[in-house]
Amino acid sequence: VTARRAAILVAVAAGWAAAAWFLWRSSLPAYRLPHLSETVLFPAKALHEAQSYGFGAQLFWLGGTLTQLVVLGIYSRYGVRWMKESAAGPVGTGMLLGMIGFALVWAAQLPFAVLSVWWDRHNGLPGSYLAATVGNWLLLGSEFVALSFALAVAMNLARVRRIGDRWWIPAAPVVVAITLLLAFVGPWLLPSHSLHAGYVTPLENTEHVHVPVRVMSGTQEPNAFATGLGPSRRVFLWKPILEPPFTRRDDRFVLAHELGHLAHNHIWKSIGWDALFTVPLAFLLALVARRRGGMGTPEAIPLVIFAYVVLSLAALPLRNVVQRHMEAEADWSALRATHDPAAGEELFRHFVVVTRDDPSPPWWDYVFLENHPTALQRIEMMRYWKENYAAAQSP
Amino acid sequence: VEPHPDRLSVTDDGRRSRAAVFFRVFLVIPHWFWFGLWSIAVFFVAIAQWLVILVRAQPAAGPHRFLERYVRYTLHVSAYLFLACDVYPPFGGRPGYGVDIESIEPERQGRLGAFFRLVLAIPALLLTATLVGWGGGVRGGAYGFYFSFFTVVGMCSLFSWFVSLALGRSPLQLRDLSAYALGYSAQVNAYCLLVTRRYPNTDPTALLATVARPPAHPVRLEGDAAALRRSRLTVLFRLPFAIPHIVWLYLWGYACNLVAIIDWFVTLFRGRSPRWCHQFLSRYVRYQFHVGAFLSLAANPFPGFVGAHGSYPLDLVLPAEPERQNRWKTGFRIVLVLPAFLIAATLQFLLVIAAICTWFASLVTGSAPAGLRNTMAFGLRYYAQSSAYLYLLTDRYPNASPLEGTDPPPPPRVPDPVWDGPGDDAQVEDMPADEPETE
Numbered sequence: 001v002t003a004r005r006a007a008i009l010v011a012v013a014a015g016w017a018a019a020a021w022f023l024w025r026s027s028l029p030a031y032r033l034p035h036l037s038e039t040v041l042f043p044a045k046a047l048h049e050a051q052s053y054g055f056g057a058q059l060f061w062l063g064g065t066l067t068q069l070v071v072l073g074i075y076s077r078y079g080v081r082w083m084k085e086s087a088a089g090p091v092g093t094g095m096l097l098g099m100i101g102f103a104l105v106w107a108a109q110l111p112f113a114v115l116s117v118w119w120d121r122h123n124g125l126p127g128s129y130l131a132a133t134v135g136n137w138l139l140l141g142s143e144f145v146a147l148s149f150a151l152a153v154a155m156n157l158a159r160v161r162r163i164g165d166r167w168w169i170p171a172a173p174v175v176v177a178i179t180l181l182l183a184f185v186g187p188w189l190l191p192s193h194s195l196h197a198g199y200v201t202p203l204e205n206t207e208h209v210h211v212p213v214r215v216m217s218g219t220q221e222p223n224a225f226a227t228g229l230g231p232s233r234r235v236f237l238w239k240p241i242l243e244p245p246f247t248r249r250d251d252r253f254v255l256a257h258e259l260g261h262l263a264h265n266h267i268w269k270s271i272g273w274d275a276l277f278t279v280p281l282a283f284l285l286a287l288v289a290r291r292r293g294g295m296g297t298p299e300a301i302p303l304v305i306f307a308y309v310v311l312s313l314a315a316l317p318l319r320n321v322v323q324r325h326m327e328a329e330a331d332w333s334a335l336r337a338t339h340d341p342a343a344g345e346e347l348f349r350h351f352v353v354v355t356r357d358d359p360s361p362p363w364w365d366y367v368f369l370e371n372h373p374t375a376l377q378r379i380e381m382m383r384y385w386k387e388n389y390a391a392a393q394s395p
Numbered sequence: 396v397e398p399h400p401d402r403l404s405v406t407d408d409g410r411r412s413r414a415a416v417f418f419r420v421f422l423v424i425p426h427w428f429w430f431g432l433w434s435i436a437v438f439f440v441a442i443a444q445w446l447v448i449l450v451r452a453q454p455a456a457g458p459h460r461f462l463e464r465y466v467r468y469t470l471h472v473s474a475y476l477f478l479a480c481d482v483y484p485p486f487g488g489r490p491g492y493g494v495d496i497e498s499i500e501p502e503r504q505g506r507l508g509a510f511f512r513l514v515l516a517i518p519a520l521l522l523t524a525t526l527v528g529w530g531g532g533v534r535g536g537a538y539g540f541y542f543s544f545f546t547v548v549g550m551c552s553l554f555s556w557f558v559s560l561a562l563g564r565s566p567l568q569l570r571d572l573s574a575y576a577l578g579y580s581a582q583v584n585a586y587c588l589l590v591t592r593r594y595p596n597t598d599p600t601a602l603l604a605t606v607a608r609p610p611a612h613p614v615r616l617e618g619d620a621a622a623l624r625r626s627r628l629t630v631l632f633r634l635p636f637a638i639p640h641i642v643w644l645y646l647w648g649y650a651c652n653l654v655a656i657i658d659w660f661v662t663l664f665r666g667r668s669p670r671w672c673h674q675f676l677s678r679y680v681r682y683q684f685h686v687g688a689f690l691s692l693a694a695n696p697f698p699g700f701v702g703a704h705g706s707y708p709l710d711l712v713l714p715a716e717p718e719r720q721n722r723w724k725t726g727f728r729i730v731l732v733l734p735a736f737l738i739a740a741t742l743q744f745l746l747v748i749a750a751i752c753t754w755f756a757s758l759v760t761g762s763a764p765a766g767l768r769n770t771m772a773f774g775l776r777y778y779a780q781s782s783a784y785l786y787l788l789t790d791r792y793p794n795a796s797p798l799e800g801t802d803p804p805p806p807p808r809v810p811d812p813v814w815d816g817p818g819d820d821a822q823v824e825d826m827p828a829d830e831p832e833t834e
Contacts, residue, residue, distance in 0.1 A: 082626070082628070082629075084696075085626045085628075085629050085695065085696050085697060086696050086697040087696035087697065087698055087699060087706055087707050087708065088696070088697050088698055088699040088700065088706075089699050089706075091700075092697060092698075092699050092700055093697070095639065095697075096629075096636070096697040099632070099635070099636055099639075100628065100629070100632075103628070103631075103632040103635070103636075104628075107631075137632075137635065138634070138635070140632065140635040141634065141635040141638030142638070143635075144635050144636065144638055144639055145638055145639050145642050148639035149639075
């Protein structure tokens with residue numbers, strides 16, 4: 001039996017690795033970035049402000065994360081006490097226990113959320129105390145819907161006698177299917193208006209991606225993202241990125257970057273990576289749940305929630321590596337489409353000044369928090385392209 | 396705890412003079428003038444009384460009688476205007492009117508409570524606003540009357556007006572609801588004008604303790620009346636916790652409407668709902684009730700997702716099997732239900748304000764005030780009865796009386812001290828806990 005199990009495990013691991021290799025493949029060349037110094041690239045004042053802001057933000061993240069782990073650790077031990085507040089049967093009680101766990105985390109992290117807003121405002125960045133407190137309290141509702149749904153699927157499957165502890169096998173495809181559905185439907189639900197700019201159509205022709213480009217208001221952060229599957233594919237630019245100090249050339253580069261995501265099927269790949277992470281995560285959660293009577297019993301939920309957060313945190317560095325790889329490919333795609341590394345460099349310099357984005361953060365910040373290449377790495381890529389490809393590909 | 400001094404007495408018999416009903420608004424005009432003049436005097440007398448209480452901690456007897464009469468007169472005129480009573484009210488505010496409050500003797504009042512009286516009264520004033528409007532019945536003169544139309548008492552009087560003109564009688568259940576709303580408003584007036592130190596009590600079973608109960612309705616409440624404990628944590632996060640239920644309720648509602656259409660055609664043809672439709676819709680109505688009770692803090696635990704009977708401490712009893720139904724009533728059900736839903740809509744405002752007050756009270760004390768809980772239970776029950784009527788679970792019209800119906804003939808007015816003060820757990824009348832299971 002052990003040999004058979006080992007063989008299955010090896011086969012599954014090999015399948016996982018093959019899928020990961022398939023998803024990892026990209027159009028990025030084997031490059032070696034030049035080493036630049038941030039003190040040369042950025043004004044001393046901007047660099048100091050970004051590093052100072054980054055230090056505070058990292059501190060709050062660390063505090064918030066440690067608090068989350070401590071609260072959920074204690075909750076995993078004593079959370080079952082709240083079972084008496086439910087009249088909803090085992091599955092409904094499991095949902096309530098899950099929600100209480102995250103509600104406690106929210107309450108414990110509230111001081112860090114408020115401090116973060118204070119820190120943002122202290123550093124000249126936008127931030128709302130109301131959104132960080134009451135707004136987030138209301139947003140808990142949408143988080144609870146997703147949590148309740150996930151628990152309902154997992155617990156109901158685990159309560160089917162013929163499935164039992166193997167609930168994770170059918171549950172993982174259900175979660176992936178829901179992710180697919182949300183990725184497909186989501187773009188139609190976001191309020192936005194069309195972007196009318198002369199550079200849109202030429203860029204779309206260059207990248208062979210023809211999708212609506214939309215502008216979203218109501219946010220004070222300069223950013224953009226690509227989303228959707230098939231007919232719902234769209235690029236969304238947040239309004240501040242279309243405003244000074246960002247120039248028209250910067251915006252063109254941003255749009256090329258987002259179109260690059262779509263051109264290289266990054267949404268599909270992200271869902272593929274989600275699936276690859278979901279399967280082992282669900283398996284490990286099933287193992288943890290067995291210690292408290294299995295996933296079908298509400299008593300297991302506080303421990304499962306704790307394990308989920310710990311495992312997600314442990315997987316974060318790996319997920320960030322994957323995400324950074326796709327972002328680098330999108331940058332490369334933008335360079336090939338625009339032939340304008342100067343615009344890219346200017347864009348990333350502006351990001352450092354406007355968003356206080358530390359161009360070279362400490363290693364642990366890079367490992368856990370950075371899902372994009374650092375501003376310094378991105379500028380290095382611009383320089384590399386300029387030195388090696390600009391002459392060959394210039395029109 | 397002493398019983399509240401200004402309990403309501405209702406001796407009106409429900410008979411209405413059609414002519415007096417038709418011209419009711421015009422007949423009240425002399426009272427409006429008199430009321431306006433009296434209100435000016437009350438403004439100054441109340442300030443003087445306030446100063447007296449701050450100094451002596453005891454109201455002066457003369458101003459007390461003056462203000463008490465004013466409170467009583469306001470109730471009389473409001474009851475007449477909103478068709479809770481048919482006798483033309485006297486101008487002096489003397490006791491003995493068809494809808495009246497008991498006499499309130501001068502009593503010692505705490506200086507601190509008196510000093511902050513209007514601040515303390517804010518929750519009660521908000522509840523009054525949903526019951527009788529910002530004008531507080533006749534308080535705002537003609538404007539108050541118009542504003543009151545979108546409140547509980549306004550809706551009751553609107554439908555009473557039509558029924559009274561047609562039948563020469565006012566439906567007693569609507570009269571009771573109007574009397575309850577106006578009685579509570581009188582309690583608030585008495586509190587604000589320093590006539591009493593006791594906080595107004597919203598509990599319908601206490602306020603209408605001397606009023607005969609209506610006949611039993613097939614859709615009724617059951618549960619543990621003493622279950623007032625609230626978990627502070629689940630109270631704090633009550634709205635986010637309820638959101639998965641709201642999403643599920645919304646999705647279930649779509650299926651329910653489809654089933655209701657099928658049910659309507661079949662019932663119109665056969666005179667009885669198909670059993671599966673009845674069961675499906677019963678579960679939905681009960682689930683809606685459970686979610687409402689959880690969200691409004693009328694009950695404490697997290698409810699199940701299937702509307703199972705007996706699964707929740709504040710539960711709804713529905714007819715176990717489909718009943719034979721009148722085809723005319725079935726055919727026009729969607730029209731007939733409109734008045735009930737309009738009244739239910741005004742009760743929802745009351746429910747929201749009561750829920751907010753309960754939220755704060757439960758966070759502080761870990762317990763829901765019994766009066767507010769009973770008020771919310773009434774609002775939820777009336778909505779559930781309206782839904783049950785719409786979804787053809789019964790063809791009995793919803794019971795608008797804040798009192799739960801009863802099977803045996805009610806005893807003649809027994810002035811028992813049913814209500815024992817705020818925070819008391821003795822309000823069992825509205826939710827008979829051990830009635831036989833009908834499902």
